[in-house]
Amino acid sequence: MDLFQNLAAAAPQLFTVSTMLLMMVGTLAGLLAGAIPGFTIAMAVVLVLPFTFTMSAVQGLATMIAVYVGGLSGGLMSGILTGIPGTPSSVATTFDGYPLARSGKPGLALGIGVWSSFFGGVIASIVLMVVAPQLALIGLEFQPVDYFALIIFALTVTASLAGDQMLKGLMAALFGLLVATVGSDVVFGQPRFTFGIDSATQGFAFLPVLVGLFAFSRLLNDVRDPEAAHKALGGHDAHAVNIDYIHSAKEVLKRWGNVIRSSIIGVFVGVLPAAGSTISNILAYDQAKKTSREHEEFGKGAVDGIIAPESANNATAGGALIVMMALGLPGDIMTAIMLGALLIHDVIPSPSFISDEPVIAYSIFLAFFVANFMMLALQSVTLRGFVLVTKVKMYMLTAVILFYCALGIFALNNVGYDMWTLFIFGVVGFVLRAFGFPIVPMVLGVVLGQIAEARLSQVFARSDDITIFLSRPWSLFFLLLAAFSIFFPSYQKHRGKAAWTKYYPPALLFVMALPVFMMPGFIRPSIAVAMAVGGIALAVMRLREPARPKEEVQQ
Amino acid sequence: MSLNRDFFVALFFLILSGVMFVATFQLPPPMFGQMSPALWPRIILVPLALLAFVLLISSQRGEAEEQPRRSLGEWFGYYRNPIVCFALFFLFLVTMPVLGMLIGGLAYVFLTLSVLGGWKPRQLLLHAVITAVFVVGMWAIFTLLLGVFLPEGALLRVF
Numbered sequence: 048m049d050l051f052q053n054l055a056a057a058a059p060q061l062f063t064v065s066t067m068l069l070m071m072v073g074t075l076a077g078l079l080a081g082a083i084p085g086f087t088i089a090m091a092v093v094l095v096l097p098f099t100f101t102m103s104a105v106q107g108l109a110t111m112i113a114v115y116v117g118g119l120s121g122g123l124m125s126g127i128l129t130g131i132p133g134t135p136s137s138v139a140t141t142f143d144g145y146p147l148a149r150s151g152k153p154g155l156a157l158g159i160g161v162w163s164s165f166f167g168g169v170i171a172s173i174v175l176m177v178v179a180p181q182l183a184l185i186g187l188e189f190q191p192v193d194y195f196a197l198i199i200f201a202l203t204v205t206a207s208l209a210g211d212q213m214l215k216g217l218m219a220a221l222f223g224l225l226v227a228t229v230g231s232d233v234v235f236g237q238p239r240f241t242f243g244i245d246s247a248t249q250g251f252a253f254l255p256v257l258v259g260l261f262a263f264s265r266l267l268n269d270v271r272d273p274e275a276a277h278k279a280l281g282g283h284d285a286h287a288v289n290i291d292y293i294h295s296a297k298e299v300l301k302r303w304g305n306v307i308r309s310s311i312i313g314v315f316v317g318v319l320p321a322a323g324s325t326i327s328n329i330l331a332y333d334q335a336k337k338t339s340r341e342h343e344e345f346g347k348g349a350v351d352g353i354i355a356p357e358s359a360n361n362a363t364a365g366g367a368l369i370v371m372m373a374l375g376l377p378g379d380i381m382t383a384i385m386l387g388a389l390l391i392h393d394v395i396p397s398p399s400f401i402s403d404e405p406v407i408a409y410s411i412f413l414a415f416f417v418a419n420f421m422m423l424a425l426q427s428v429t430l431r432g433f434v435l436v437t438k439v440k441m442y443m444l445t446a447v448i449l450f451y452c453a454l455g456i457f458a459l460n461n462v463g464y465d466m467w468t469l470f471i472f473g474v475v476g477f478v479l480r481a482f483g484f485p486i487v488p489m490v491l492g493v494v495l496g497q498i499a500e501a502r503l504s505q506v507f508a509r510s511d512d513i514t515i516f517l518s519r520p521w522s523l524f525f526l527l528l529a530a531f532s533i534f535f536p537s538y539q540k541h542r543g544k545a546a547w548t549k550y551y552p553p554a555l556l557f558v559m560a561l562p563v564f565m566m567p568g569f570i571r572p573s574i575a576v577a578m579a580v581g582g583i584a585l586a587v588m589r590l591r592e593p594a595r596p597k598e599e600v601q602q
Numbered sequence: 603m604s605l606n607r608d609f610f611v612a613l614f615f616l617i618l619s620g621v622m623f624v625a626t627f628q629l630p631p632p633m634f635g636q637m638s639p640a641l642w643p644r645i646i647l648v649p650l651a652l653l654a655f656v657l658l659i660s661s662q663r664g665e666a667e668e669q670p671r672r673s674l675g676e677w678f679g680y681y682r683n684p685i686v687c688f689a690l691f692f693l694f695l696v697t698m699p700v701l702g703m704l705i706g707g708l709a710y711v712f713l714t715l716s717v718l719g720g721w722k723p724r725q726l727l728l729h730a731v732i733t734a735v736f737v738v739g740m741w742a743i744f745t746l747l748l749g750v751f752l753p754e755g756a757l758l759r760v761f
Contacts, residue, residue, distance in 0.1 A: 214660070218615060221646050221649060222615075224646045225650065232639035234639065235636070237629070237639055239629055239643070240622065242625075267684040267688070271684055273682075273718075276719075442715065442718035445687070445718065449687065451736075451740060453691070453695075454741075454752070457750075457752065458752075463753065466698075470691055482611050503641075503645075504637040507636070
């Protein structure tokens with residue numbers, strides 16, 4: 048009942064003419080940005096951020112969410128029409144979208160993509176509205192020590208997603224944490240690591256750092272090769288077509304099972320820190336292929352092959368928002384920027400955010416829901432704009448956006464120091480990328496660094512006893528997960544080849560049962576018992592499995 | 603000893619960790635039984651140094667990716683565009699107090715476009731149009747519409 052009361056309170060704030068217009072512009076901008084290969088959604092959200100400074104919190108966040116949703120859907124246009132994914136979140140869309148378009152059905156392929164994005168987004172917004180408040184209730188159980196452990200988990204899982212570059216991912220995350228220590232210490236506000244430079248006592252505001260590390264380094268990477276710099280953004284294949292809305296809607300609804308499964312995969316991946324739509328669209332595609340009766344059609348223009356990635360990538364945004372709203376922790380670049388936007392409006396996300404600021408929180412839920420309808424309506428309009436924009440050359444976009452980044456970052460606090468921060472971290476980001484370091488762990492390190500230090504100081508203000516990290520169930524839960532996430536890339540790499548990988552899943556189940564068992568109530572300890580029994584049963588099964596011949600393993 | 607890319611990266615992080623760790627001893631002592639300002643940075647620096655050491659070892663074991671070897675001249679050629687963009691951005695920031703956001707922005711965008719895009723008369727005309735439309739447009743939106751006080755620059759103040 049609370050849900051509907053809160054939605055009713057938030058609706059008048061959101062459904063104003065000006066907010067709706069801003070959201071429409073945001074959706075259009077997002078669709079266009081998502082459609083341009085090489086122009087990421089995060090960059091679009093970064094560019095919109097300065098415009099939201101003068102808006103109310105609800106208006107600003109609704110606009111940014113519209114850009115986010117538009118961006119996730121925009122990638123399908125270039126993916127289907129040119130075979131070049133507009134964003135990494137539409138990579139899998141090209142596998143079947145492009146062949147279907149090439150076979151003379153571009154309108155149908157686009158329509159399937161658009162409807163799948165829409166249903167994925169709508170399902171995710173329903174999950175967001177239902178799950179986020181519940182997760183926030185669990186978040187209220189968190190003490191500073193649990194929060195600190197959660198941040199450690201977020202950073203290790205982010206680094207582990209760098210795969211083979213795990214070591215560099217962890218180093219990047221630690222470097223990000225180190226950057227956040229420059230300025231003044233969180234407890235006393237005393238200058239720290241300023242090396243005699245007065246202005247350095249301000250530290251580094253995280254938005255200039257984020258834009259420098261991410262947008263700046265990315266753009267300059269794109270123009271590194273003079274030939275690539277002179278290329279038009281979307282090649283020359285793009286052409287306007289009419290989207291076949293009715294036929295495609297029927298095709299998508301016929302495959303509702305795939306839509307729901309892919310959306311759930313999307314939401315789940317979104318909840319994981321830093322996993323994001325880049326991973327979810329591939330995972331959903333893989334699952335759709337495995338379960339489809341027509342799996343031999345995949346790669347040749349299968350309808351299910353378009354539905355799965357497009358439902359999943361839009362649903363991922365819902366998952367990412369769940370964590371940001373319920374726990375106040377950004378899981379990816381987009382939610383990190385949104386966290387920045389909330390802080391600018393003096394709104395501090397935390398487990399109590401949804402209950403303290405129900406109007407803003409439920410406006411965000413509603414905005415996410417509404418943005419999906421806008422995306423559906425505006426795809427046809429954007430398609431024509433996209434065809435025009437694809438003619439622009441990369442270097443032109445780079446020069447203008449670099450200036451715009453400087454302008455927007457200056458407007459943040461009206462100080463030139465932020466532009467220097469942008470410049471320095473632009474160089475740092477570019478160099479780190481060139482040396483093979485993933486940028487996302489570092490960005491999250493910078494964003495989470497001060498929060499982590501503040502939580503740690505609260506832990507030590509209560510007691511010097513460090514065993515509390517192991518005696519608190521949630522803290523132990525996240526620390527154990529962090530430990531397992533460090534070994535995850537190795538598990539993935541050697542799965543089926545090394546004997547120890549057989550015991551990784553049962554060990555995970557069995558070990559994680561311990562903190563769950565320590566949690567209060569009846570349900571969670573019962574789940575823990577089931578996890579432990581499941582872990583043991585799985586381990587016994589794996590033990591009884593006949594050893595594979597060496598030749599087979601080597602193959 | 604193999605002097606590859608990862609070797610230098612590891613060395614940089616080891617030196618950085620060392621310098622920062624020493625710097626933590628210059629920080630003031632904790633007050634009122636609170637957490638020391640040096641504790642959190644040390645918690646970060648110790649694993650960072652350890653990981654840098656692991657990277658150093660793996661770089662010597664030949665586990666590092668093979669990178670094409672380039673002379674200094676080739677290296678500058680390879681990264682010409684980003685270096686020029688960074689240099690121009692640096693100039694843009696240095697001259698900001700004199701040129702301000704508007705004139706500095708016009709100069710910066712026009713020069714960046716021309717350095718990256720070419721100096722033929724037709725290209726210059728196109729770059730001038732793009733610069734004028736986007737820089738003046740964006741400047742107008744921020745100053746006139748959003749009410750942001752952008753740096754005016756000494757030059758505009760004089761005239």
